[in-house]
Amino acid sequence: MRAVGPILAALAVVLGGGCGPRQAGGESGILTPGVGRTAPVREVPPDVPLARVKGTGVNVRAGRTTAYEVLAQVGWGTELPVLKTEHGWHQVLLPVGTRAWIAADYVRLAEGEKERLAAGRIRGGEALRGTVTGDDVRVRARARLVSSVLYKVFAGDEVLVTGMRTVEGDEEGPGAWYEIILSGDASGWISGDFVELVNTGATAE
Numbered sequence: 001m002r003a004v005g006p007i008l009a010a011l012a013v014v015l016g017g018g019c020g021p022r023q024a025g026g027e028s029g030i031l032t033p034g035v036g037r038t039a040p041v042r043e044v045p046p047d048v049p050l051a052r053v054k055g056t057g058v059n060v061r062a063g064r065t066t067a068y069e070v071l072a073q074v075g076w077g078t079e080l081p082v083l084k085t086e087h088g089w090h091q092v093l094l095p096v097g098t099r100a101w102i103a104a105d106y107v108r109l110a111e112g113e114k115e116r117l118a119a120g121r122i123r124g125g126e127a128l129r130g131t132v133t134g135d136d137v138r139v140r141a142r143a144r145l146v147s148s149v150l151y152k153v154f155a156g157d158e159v160l161v162t163g164m165r166t167v168e169g170d171e172e173g174p175g176a177w178y179e180i181i182l183s184g185d186a187s188g189w190i191s192g193d194f195v196e197l198v199n200t201g202a203t204a205e
Contacts, residue, residue, distance in 0.1 A: 050079040051090045051195040058195075060188040062141045062148035064089035069141035069148055071188045072098045079198060080190065088192045094182055099162060100150055101143040104176035106134040107159060117164035117178070127160040127181060139186075143167055143177035150186055 044050070053074045061068040064086060072095050074080065080092035104114070107130040116122055132153045140147040143165045153159065163179035 044081050046199070048199070049082040050198040051082050051092050051190060052198050053078040053080075053190075053195055055194045058190065060092065060094060060190050062150060062188060064091075064189040066191075068189070071100070071141060071150075074190075082197065083187055085192070089189045090192055090195060090197075091187050091189055093184075094186045094188050096184065098182045098186065098188075099179050100182050100186075101140050101147070101165070101177045102132075102137060102153070102159065102180055104164065104178050106132060106137045107161065107178055108133050109161065113161075114164070117161065118166075118176075122162075127162050130159050130161045130178065130180075132157040132159060139180070139182070143179075150182065150188075 053076060056075055057073045058075070059066075059070045060072045060074060060080070062071055074095065078095075080090075080095070083091040083093065085091070109117075109128055109130045113128050113130075117128070122128065132155055135154045137153050138149045139151050139153060140149055142148075144167065159178070160181040161178045162181060165177045165179065166175055167177060168175075
């Protein structure tokens with residue numbers, strides 16, 4: 001799908017399995033928008049540095065200033081794998097289950113599923129499997145063309161769709177957006193003011 005750095009490549013996102021002795025992004029109460037429950041636990045290798053949260057409702061953003069959109073909120077003790085540190089901000093893997101948006105024009109669902117979404121007839125926690133139909137399709141923090149791009153997907157990639165939003169008055173953009181669960185290697189930024197680094201013997205990029 002897209003190239004990742006050596007630390008990302010070393011991380012396995014496991015739901016229920018074990019790939020290392022530590023758990024991150026789980027039991028401390030992740031408040032990812034749209035999830036409505038604590039996110040599953042991600043297990044990470046022991047040599048990856050972690051950012052341990054020191055606050056309640058701390059924002060993880062799409063970029064390294066407070067001007068960027070909030071992608072998720074995390075609570076006391078949550079540990080997120082650190083990819084790199086710049087100007088007092090840490091780039092971290094997002095909590096499992098974090099959501100973002102993709103233009104509905106570029107995702108194919110099974111027959112009748114788009115109508116179910118539009119009518120709000122999917123259960124909480126249900127996700128519909130969709131197939132991307134275009135190349136270089138942007139996954140964005142919000143259902144707006146001016147929103148931050150988190151990464152790109154390509155024709156044939158699969159996405160898990162959890163909701164739908166129709167945007168009126170955006171003549172240059174798509175009329176409908178799908179809410180999707182972000183891939184396991186999606187990242188965001190958290191201020192160093194609200195975390196302490198754990199396992200600092202490991203080195204982020």
